[in-house]
Each structure stands twice: as C-alpha cells, then as structure tokens.
Amino acid sequence: MLEAPLPGGRGSVEPVRVSAASILLAEPRPQGSGMTKLAEIILVVLLTASLAIGLVPGASYSHQNRDITAAAPSLKFPLGTDDLGRDRLTRLLYATRISMLLAATAAAATIALAFLIGGLAGYYGGLCDRLIASILDLMLSLPWLFLLLAVRALLPLNASPVTSLIATYAMMAAVGWAAPARIVRAGVRNFRHSEFVLQARAQGCPETRVLLRHILPNLRPVLVAQFWTAIPVFILAEANLGFLGLSASDPFPTWGTLLKELQSPLLLRPEAFAPAVAIAVSLLCFKLITPWGGSQV
Amino acid sequence: MRRHLGKIVRQFAALLATAAIGGFLAAALVRNGPGFEADERDLDARLNDGSRAAIRAEHEERRDVVRGYLHQMRAMLHGDFGTSYSLQRPIGELIAARLPVTAQLMAIGVGGGWMLAFALALAAVLWPAVSRTVGALSTIALCLPSAALAIFMFVAGGPVRAIIALVLFPRLFDTLHNLFQAAYERPHVLTARAKGVTGPGILFHHILPICAPELLALAGISVVMAFGVAIPVETLCDLPGLGQLAWKAATARDLPLLVVMTLMITLLTQFCNTAANWLTREEQAC
Numbered sequence: 145m146l147e148a149p150l151p152g153g154r155g156s157v158e159p160v161r162v163s164a165a166s167i168l169l170a171e172p173r174p175q176g177s178g179m180t181k182l183a184e185i186i187l188v189v190l191l192t193a194s195l196a197i198g199l200v201p202g203a204s205y206s207h208q209n210r211d212i213t214a215a216a217p218s219l220k221f222p223l224g225t226d227d228l229g230r231d232r233l234t235r236l237l238y239a240t241r242i243s244m245l246l247a248a249t250a251a252a253a254t255i256a257l258a259f260l261i262g263g264l265a266g267y268y269g270g271l272c273d274r275l276i277a278s279i280l281d282l283m284l285s286l287p288w289l290f291l292l293l294a295v296r297a298l299l300p301l302n303a304s305p306v307t308s309l310i311a312t313y314a315m316m317a318a319v320g321w322a323a324p325a326r327i328v329r330a331g332v333r334n335f336r337h338s339e340f341v342l343q344a345r346a347q348g349c350p351e352t353r354v355l356l357r358h359i360l361p362n363l364r365p366v367l368v369a370q371f372w373t374a375i376p377v378f379i380l381a382e383a384n385l386g387f388l389g390l391s392a393s394d395p396f397p398t399w400g401t402l403l404k405e406l407q408s409p410l411l412l413r414p415e416a417f418a419p420a421v422a423i424a425v426s427l428l429c430f431k432l433i434t435p436w437g438g439s440q441v
Numbered sequence: 442m443r444r445h446l447g448k449i450v451r452q453f454a455a456l457l458a459t460a461a462i463g464g465f466l467a468a469a470l471v472r473n474g475p476g477f478e479a480d481e482r483d484l485d486a487r488l489n490d491g492s493r494a495a496i497r498a499e500h501e502e503r504r505d506v507v508r509g510y511l512h513q514m515r516a517m518l519h520g521d522f523g524t525s526y527s528l529q530r531p532i533g534e535l536i537a538a539r540l541p542v543t544a545q546l547m548a549i550g551v552g553g554g555w556m557l558a559f560a561l562a563l564a565a566v567l568w569p570a571v572s573r574t575v576g577a578l579s580t581i582a583l584c585l586p587s588a589a590l591a592i593f594m595f596v597a598g599g600p601v602r603a604i605i606a607l608v609l610f611p612r613l614f615d616t617l618h619n620l621f622q623a624a625y626e627r628p629h630v631l632t633a634r635a636k637g638v639t640g641p642g643i644l645f646h647h648i649l650p651i652c653a654p655e656l657l658a659l660a661g662i663s664v665v666m667a668f669g670v671a672i673p674v675e676t677l678c679d680l681p682g683l684g685q686l687a688w689k690a691a692t693a694r695d696l697p698l699l700v701v702m703t704l705m706i707t708l709l710t711q712f713c714n715t716a717a718n719w720l721t722r723e724e725q726a727c
Contacts, residue, residue, distance in 0.1 A: 278459075281459065282459055282462060282463055282466075282707075285459065285463070285665075285707055285710040285711050285714065286463065286703070286706060286707060286710065289669045289670075289672050289673070290668075290669065290672060290687055290691075290702070290703075290706055293672065293687065293688060293691040293692075294467060294470065294691045294699060294703070295470065376584075380586055383586035383588065383589070384586055384587060384588045384673050387586070387588035387589070387592075387673060387677065388588070388672075388673060388676055388677075388688060389692075390691075390692070403586065403588065403589055403592075406589070406592045406596075407592065407677070412596060417589075417593075420585070420586065420589040420593075423584070423585075423586055423589070424581065424584045424585050425584075427583070427584035428580060428581065428584045431580055431583070431584065
C-alpha cells in the first residue's frame with residue numbers, strides 16, 4: 145500500500161491510501177453511454193473467449209491438419225485453415241490473448257519506465273533534467289516504426305519463438321517511454337514545489353519516498369491515461385511489425401503474424417481479413433472506453 | 442539581425458549534434474545486437490572455406506563501432522556515404538535513386554491527408570449534423586493498421602499512393618477539429634459572425650490566424666508521421682523508395698546504410714520541428 149498526502153488544506157496533510165495496482169486499474173471509467181458499455185462488453189467477450197480457448201480439448205494453435213490445408217470456412221473450421229492446415233479461428237483467439245495481454249504488459253512497463261525517467265528529470269531538474277530532455281527529443285525525433293525495425297532486426301536469425309515474442313514487446317516498451325516520460329516530467333515539475341512535497345522533505349522524508357509515496361499517487365490520472373493510450377499504440381505497432389515479418393516467429397500467433405498471411409495471394413480470401421477486423425474492433429473499443437480519446441493511436 | 446543569426450547557428454548546431462548522436466546510437470545498437478555477427482551467407486552451401494573466411498573478415502572490419510562511425514562521418518563530410526553491405530552499391534546512389542519515389546509518395550500523402558482532414562474538420566465544426574458521421578469515419582480509419590490498409594488497397598486495385606493520406610487523415614482530423622472548435626467559440630469570432638461576416642471571411646481573417654502556430658507545428662509532425670507510414674506501404678506495395686530501403690537495411694543489419702538512414706531521418710525530423718518552432722515563434726511575434 146502506498147501512502148500519499150494530496151495537495152489541498154494548508155498545513156494539515158491527510159494521507160491517502162492507494163494500492164499500487166489501483167494506480168493503473170482503478171481510474172474511474174467514463175460513465176453512461178450505450179456505446180461505451182457495448183465496447184466494454186465486446187472487449188470482455190474477446191478476452192474471455194481468448195482465455196477460454198485454452199480449455200477446449202484439442203484446440204491448439206500449432207496443430208497441423210495436413211489433409212485439410214488452406215480450407216474454406218466450414219462448420220468444423222469456421223474461419224477455414226491456413227496453408228499448414230492450422231485452424232484459423234483457434235489461432236485468432238490465441239493471437240487475441242497474446243496481443244492484448246502482452247500489449248497491456250508492455251504498456252505497464254513503458255509507463256513504469258516513463259515515470260522513472262520523467263520523474264527523475266522533473267524532480268531533480270538542472271543538468272539531469274536537461275540531459276533527459278535531450279534524450280527525449282532524440283527519441284521523439286525518430287519515427288517509431290523505423291526505430292522498432294532497427295532494434296527488432298538485431299535479434300539473431302535463430303532466435304526461439306518465445307524469445308522473439310518477448311523481445312518484440314520488450315522493445316516496444318523500451319522504445320515507447322519517451323512521449324509519456326515528457327508528460328510525467330511536466331507533472332512532477334508541477335508537484336516539486338507544492339506544499340505537501342515541501343512539508344514531506346522538511347520532515348526528513350527521503351527523496352525516493354517523496355517521489356514514490358507522495359508524488360506518484362498524485363500523478364495517477366496522468367499515468368492511467370498514458371497506460372490506456374499505450375495499449376492500442378502497441379497493438380498497432382505489433383500488427384505493422386508482424387506484417388513486415390519482424391514480430392513473433394512461428395508457431396506463435398499474434399495479430400501481426402496472422403496478418404502476414406494477407407501477403408500470400410493464394411490465401412487472400414475474405415476470412416483472411418479476420419485478424420484485421422479483430423484489431424480494428426478492439427482498437428475501436430479501446431478508443432470508446434478511453435475517456436481521453438486515445439488520439440495518439 | 443546578429444541575434445537572429447546567432448540563434449540560427451545555434452539551432453543548426455543543435456540539429457547536427459542530435460543527428461550525429463542519433464546516428465552513433467544506431468551504429469552502437471546494431472553493432473552490439475546479438476544477431477549482428479549472423480550472416481545468412483554462412484548458410485550458403487556453395488561457399489568454400491575461403492569465401493566464409495572473407496565474410497568473417499568483413500565482420501571483423503566492422504567490429505570497432507567508434508572508429509567505424511568516425512570514419513564514416515569523415516567520409517560523409519567529403520560526400521562519400523559509403524557502400525551498402527547488403528545491396529553492394531554506393532549508398533548515395535541508392536538514396537538518389539529512391540528519393541523521388543518517397544518524395545512523391547509523401548507529397549501526395551501529406552497533401553491529401555491535410556486536405557481531407559482540413560475539409561472534414563471544418564465541415565464537422567460548421568455543420569454539427571455531419572460531425573458524428575465524420576468523427577466515426579475518422580475513428581474507424583484510426584483503428585486500421587496501415588499495413589493492412591496498404592494490402593487492402595493493393596488487392597482492391599485502388600491507388601496505393603493514397604494510403605499515406607488515408608492513414609494521416611484521422612491522426613490530423615482530431616487535432617484540427619479540436620483547434621477549429623475552440624477557435625470558432627472565441628468571443629471575437631462569435632461577434633464577427635453575429636455582425637454578418639461570411640464563412641470564408643471568418644476562416645481566413647479570424648480562424649486561421651488564431652490556429653496558425655498549432656497548424657505549423659502539426660505540419661512538421663505530419664511529415665515525420667508520413668515517413669513512418671511510408672515504410673510498411675513501400676515494403677508491402679514493392680515501391681522502390683526510402684521506406685523500403687530502411688526496411689532492407691534493418692533486416693539485413695546493413696550498418697553503414699542503417700547509420701545513413703538514421704542520420705537522414707533524424708535530420709528530416711529535427712529540421713521539420715525546428716522550422717515549425719521558428720515559424721510558430723515568428724507568427725506569435727507578429
């Protein structure tokens with residue numbers, strides 16, 4: 145549990161208890177509109193189906209039906225099979241699970257990194273701030289996709305599928321911190337001279353404790369907004385990387401690697417666009433449930 | 442005048458320094474990556490031991506990243522961009538051949554994206570009835586991966602050169618819509634409208650001057666965004682431009698080409714940002 149006084153009453157500082165998980169998850173969501181509720185339901189259904197597919201006996205993303213390759217949709221295979229005879233629907237559901245959960249994990253990691261770096265710059269100021277600001281400028285001046293391409297292409301040619309999957313999302317987290325860090329830096333600078341921080345420092349509170357227990361909880365809305373905005377950004381980035389053959393390697397399915405099928409003229413049928421539809425629908429839902437609009441997508 | 446000149450020189454030096462640091466970081470990153478020593482030519486069964494040894498010697502040459510980078514920078518100052526390892530051609534020649542393709546693609550993309558976003562944002566502000574439809578259209582376009590859009594356009598036989606415009610449009614629309622909305626709600630604009638000033642008069646004399654700094658900044662960002670989109674579009678649609686070259690450089694771990702591409706992209710971005718900052722400051726000073 146974290147303890148943080150909120151700015152407000154002069155002198156008397158009321159400690160507020162905030163759990164670490166609540167910083168990312170308990171921000172009040174937009175209320176009311178039917179579309180928002182529908183978006184929430186769709187996301188929950190998508191995520192539940194993707195988690196439940198693991199419980200279905202025989203549903204494997206890597207099982208190859210060698211006698212039914214590139215099959216059209218049927219009752220047994222509602223989205224048909226790919227060129228190796230793997231069930232497209234099963235792979236799509238596994239891909240949903242991997243893409244959504246890993247994008248959320250990468251978003252959480254990127255926000256933690258952004259808080260660490262932006263927080264240091266904003267809190268200490270001076271040379272540290274100038275140095276970090278220059279690094280931020282440099283990071284922000286390179287196109288995301290080019291940076292990801294360059295970094296992702298560094299992996300060895302024989303990297304295992306798990307390594308390539310983890311590396312893809314880890315790199316997205318490592319590259320994506322610059323924009324949120326700039327916002328965090330501005331937020332921390334605002335709090336640096338506020339009364340509750342001055343009071344905490346006057347009472348001998350260590351700097352790390354001031355940053356983690358007093359400033360962090362007050363930055364919650366900013367961090368939550370950045371977290372929800374980062375998820376769709378990472379989903380789209382992975383989709384583009386996968387399309388270029390630089391995401392997880394076979395047999396792991398992600399939305400990006402499934403989209404790669406579209407490059408094969410023989411497999412180009414309407415059902416092959418299902419991953420694109422899944423991405424579009426889930427991003428639309430994220431945009432609808434994000435009160436800040438997720439315009440950085 | 443002298444103060445202005447000093448500022449320009451400082452900005453230019455900062456621009457070059459940032460690009461040089463970016464290039465060095467790219468070189469260091471690629472050189473120290475776990476896959477740098479891997480070479481697909483090692484798997485070629487036709488090569489004998491001598492050829493394999495020559496390939497390994499080639500890697501040895503590239504081992505010292507600082508010396509290699511300084512050597513490349515020195516050569517670049519004399520107009521020699523080096524030779525691409527993977528494509529076996531001078532980098533300057535590769536860039537010169539591919540630049541027109543990307544320039545044309547980006548010009549169509551940025552111009553088209555701006556025209557579409559500008560017109561629709563203005564329409565959404567002026568006629569609230571269309572606001573919801575246009576907003577929904579923009580949101581849907583925002584949720585489509587640019588690579589999927591490129592393939593869809595390619596398969597449908599549509600104009601692949603318009604893809605960048607379609608990808609940029611929703612990213613510009615949101616900002617433009619918010620800007621215009623705020624500008625049209627300003628008291629002096631409301632007064633002008635109440636006094637009977639017509640649509641174009643309001644737009645050119647009241648709205649655009651208010652929004653100019655933000656529009657200029659957005660213009661700078663949109664060029665960089667367009668290059669980001671050009672990478673998958675050129676790769677997937679097999680357009681021989683700089684985006685495809687960047688992809689080839691990354692996948693082939695072509696260090697000299699990657700360094701030049703990083704320098705070029707950083708310079709382009711920094712130039713756009715600096716120009717937008719300058720114009721914004723000039724606009725605000727007026």
